[in-house]
Amino acid sequence: MKVLIVEDDTALATQLQTGLVASGADVTVCYDGVDGLFQAQELPFDVAVVDLGLPKLEGTELIRRLRAGQSTLPVLILTARGGWKSKVEGLEAGADDYMEKPFHIEELQARLRALLRRASGYSSELTAGPLTLNLTSEQFSLAGQALELTAYEHRILEYLMRHRGEVVSKAVLTDYLYEQDFDRDSNVIEVLVGRLRRKLAQADGFAPITTLRGRGYRFAD
Numbered sequence: 043m044k045v046l047i048v049e050d051d052t053a054l055a056t057q058l059q060t061g062l063v064a065s066g067a068d069v070t071v072c073y074d075g076v077d078g079l080f081q082a083q084e085l086p087f088d089v090a091v092v093d094l095g096l097p098k099l100e101g102t103e104l105i106r107r108l109r110a111g112q113s114t115l116p117v118l119i120l121t122a123r124g125g126w127k128s129k130v131e132g133l134e135a136g137a138d139d140y141m142e143k144p145f146h147i148e149e150l151q152a153r154l155r156a157l158l159r160r161a162s163g164y165s166s167e168l169t170a171g172p173l174t175l176n177l178t179s180e181q182f183s184l185a186g187q188a189l190e191l192t193a194y195e196h197r198i199l200e201y202l203m204r205h206r207g208e209v210v211s212k213a214v215l216t217d218y219l220y221e222q223d224f225d226r227d228s229n230v231i232e233v234l235v236g237r238l239r240r241k242l243a244q245a246d247g248f249a250p251i252t253t254l255r256g257r258g259y260r261f262a263d
């Protein structure tokens with residue numbers, strides 16, 4: 043799960059980041075609304091955690107602009123306890139869920155997983171032919187057997203599955219895979235997709251990933 047955190051309280055941001063990374067998430071932190079909006083628009087995240095009181099651009103305005111740009115990124119807002127008015131404004135701006143501060147990181151994680159399940163049609167798993175991704179355990183299985191994948195292979199396969207039927211460019215996959223400063227090399231994506239194809243083909247030649255020359259990849263079952 044690739045998570046964007048927009049929170050100007052650096053101590054809280056670090057605490058969130060540490061907790062989410064420990065549970066296997068890939069986390070990017072922004073400390074103001076302008077940077078947060080930019081990241082949310084430019085990079086492929088699975089879910090965003092947005093504080094409402096932010097410098098440069100308020101959280102509600104960030105969400106409003108994100109939604110005005112047709113983004114369906116699931117957003118959970120962080121609000122002050124008892125701040126019902128800001129909560130309502132945040133939800134009306136297009137947030138999907140909220141949590142009052144202070145909160146337990148475990149509850150936040152559960153809410154984020156629920157948002158992801160909702161984004162995948164309330165299912166507890168994603169399936170494509172013999173391939174299943176259990177959204178609770180975050181484990182892939184192929185023809186009923188656990189499928190062993192590296193962290194990068196897992197991320198690519200999950201992203202393609204979540205965007206099935208769409209053309210996904212190598213640039214988007216690279217953004218999804220790496221932190222911004224990573225030395226990007228699109229050959230790495232080709233190698234990873236090649237390895238994924240070989241692993242998936244073990245199930246009677248299952249071949250859900252198509253290459254569209256010069257455009258990217260498409261997952262279809």
Ligand code: CA
Pocket residue numbers: 049050051093094095096
């Ligand atoms: Ca704040």
